[in-house]
Amino acid sequence: MKYVDEFRDPALGEVLAGEILGLVEPGRHYKFMEVCGGHTHSIYKYGIDDLLPANVELVHGPGCPVCVIPMGRVDDGISLAHQPDVIFTCFGDMLRVPGSDGTLLDAKAEGADIRMVYSPLDALRIAKANPDRPVVFFAIGFETTAPSTALTLKRAKAEGVSNFFCMCNHVTIVPPLRALLDSPDLRLDGFIGPGHVSTVVGVRPFEFIPAEYGKPISVAGFEPLDVLHAIHMILTQLKEGRCEVENQYARVVPYDGNPRALQVMSEVFELRPHFEWRGMGFISQSGLKLSEAYADMDAEIQYGVPGIRVADPKACQCGEVLKGVIKPWECKVFGSGCTPERPIGTCMVSSEGACAAYYNYGRFAREREVV
Amino acid sequence: MCLAIPGQILEVLDDSNRLAKVDVAGVHRNVNIGLLDDDDEGVGPGDWVLIHVGFAMSKVDEAEALETRRMLESMGEDYEQELEDLKASIIE
Numbered sequence: 001m002k003y004v005d006e007f008r009d010p011a012l013g014e015v016l017a018g019e020i021l022g023l024v025e026p027g028r029h030y031k032f033m034e035v036c037g038g039h040t041h042s043i044y045k046y047g048i049d050d051l052l053p054a055n056v057e058l059v060h061g062p063g064c065p066v067c068v069i070p071m072g073r074v075d076d077g078i079s080l081a082h083q084p085d086v087i088f089t090c091f092g093d094m095l096r097v098p099g100s101d102g103t104l105l106d107a108k109a110e111g112a113d114i115r116m117v118y119s120p121l122d123a124l125r126i127a128k129a130n131p132d133r134p135v136v137f138f139a140i141g142f143e144t145t146a147p148s149t150a151l152t153l154k155r156a157k158a159e160g161v162s163n164f165f166c167m168c169n170h171v172t173i174v175p176p177l178r179a180l181l182d183s184p185d186l187r188l189d190g191f192i193g194p195g196h197v198s199t200v201v202g203v204r205p206f207e208f209i210p211a212e213y214g215k216p217i218s219v220a221g222f223e224p225l226d227v228l229h230a231i232h233m234i235l236t237q238l239k240e241g242r243c244e245v246e247n248q249y250a251r252v253v254p255y256d257g258n259p260r261a262l263q264v265m266s267e268v269f270e271l272r273p274h275f276e277w278r279g280m281g282f283i284s285q286s287g288l289k290l291s292e293a294y295a296d297m298d299a300e301i302q303y304g305v306p307g308i309r310v311a312d313p314k315a316c317q318c319g320e321v322l323k324g325v326i327k328p329w330e331c332k333v334f335g336s337g338c339t340p341e342r343p344i345g346t347c348m349v350s351s352e353g354a355c356a357a358y359y360n361y362g363r364f365a366r367e368r369e370v371v
Numbered sequence: 372m373c374l375a376i377p378g379q380i381l382e383v384l385d386d387s388n389r390l391a392k393v394d395v396a397g398v399h400r401n402v403n404i405g406l407l408d409d410d411d412e413g414v415g416p417g418d419w420v421l422i423h424v425g426f427a428m429s430k431v432d433e434a435e436a437l438e439t440r441r442m443l444e445s446m447g448e449d450y451e452q453e454l455e456d457l458k459a460s461i462i463e
Contacts (some may be wrong), residue, residue: 041446041449116456119402119460121462122461122462144423147406147426148426222375222439223442258407260405261406351452
């Protein structure tokens with residue numbers, strides 16, 4: 001499996017699936033979490049779970065940036081968008097996430113100047129084109145996108161752009177994994193590690209998973225064979241009694257990540273003491289805010305936000321879905337009250353959300369029969 | 372937002388801000404390449420990179436880039452949406 005060409009041989013999928021069948025012990029149930037929403041999407045798009053033995057269960061993790069934003073933060077964003085003269089910018093997915101009184105799209109319809117951007121650099125361009133108006137960028141994402149926000153803020157500062165502000169909702173990947181591992185709700189046998197986050201943080205931050213919790217993890221790419229290969233690697237570890245971090249995606253992910261990206265992040269951000277995650281409550285040192293040197297660009301400091309904790313909608317079980325405790329179709333409102341067109345919860349909004357993946361690929365209710 | 376889309380660097384436009392013009396499936400847009408500056412080899416014209424939110428995050432070889440694109444194309448709507456978002460982007 002050393003060479004990409006060999007790795008992409010279509011017959012390899014069948015070989016891997018066959019070997020996986022040989023690696024599982026009959027009578028044992030395996031529960032693996034794919035941390036990243038990109039993997040969830042790939043699994044259902046390509047029907048990877050159909051290739052697995054029935055006693056290998058995949059549960060979906062918290063690695064979807066839109067999904068983990070709690071309602072209170074959406075409300076805070078909407079309150080900023082309604083400030084006089086503000087131009088509020090964010091990624092497209094965020095526009096459809098319901099706050100306690102409507103979405104950012106609703107706020108836009110009410111007259112707030114809300115613009116979708118592809119990149120934080122687009123938000124910076126808008127700020128430079130509108131020097132007499134404050135421009136707020138609503139930043140979301142794990143370490144995959146946090147360096148981009150950081151570099152944009154660095155540039156804005158260097159260029160003396162004084163009307164550019166950031167409402168920072170960046171989060172880090174390790175604390176929620178630790179919270180999940182500490183949770184009695186969920187007993188996992190291993191992890192499919194997030195590929196893109198790892199291009200930034202590297203593989204090293206996941207070493208605590210085998211070292212402290214005795215679970216194997218394989219950082220994986222996003223092609224169907226990548227995911228299948230990672231499952232093969234985890235099962236091989238379990239069979240051989242090994243427990244370590246393996247890097248299935250070494251062709252893209254360096255062991256130490258991207259030092260430049262990590263350095264820029266550490267210049268611009270600092271850890272918040274705690275940050276609220278949708279359905280998971282407050283997790284210590286899991287969120288980023290602008291460092292003191294960038295406080296003049298921190299929209300929360302410059303404008304103030306209500307900062308009120310809002311309970312998740314009663315009917316919505318995104319929290320349980322994000323923790324892998326229930327499958328999307330087990331949620332009371334899945335596919336009825338909550339659809340991609342009219343989402344109640346975040347997991348149905350983003351295409352990387354587990355609920356949207358299940359819905360879009362027709363997994364309305366599905367128990368696999370044990371062979 | 373979390374889709375990494377492969378693109379090939381055409382030229383470096385602004386060396387101080389580390390902006391380069393890339394070709395993403397025939398769409399030419401500007402992205403920042405500054406996060407790859409620490410790479411031993413750096414990146415420049417002809418190199419393939421994976422792009423997130425207007426920033427090149429990883430350097431990859433051509434085979435990897437083309438396979439990633441092929442997979443994204445087979446995803447349909449989500450990739451098309453990402454390309455539409457990219458088309459609307461004007462990074463200066």
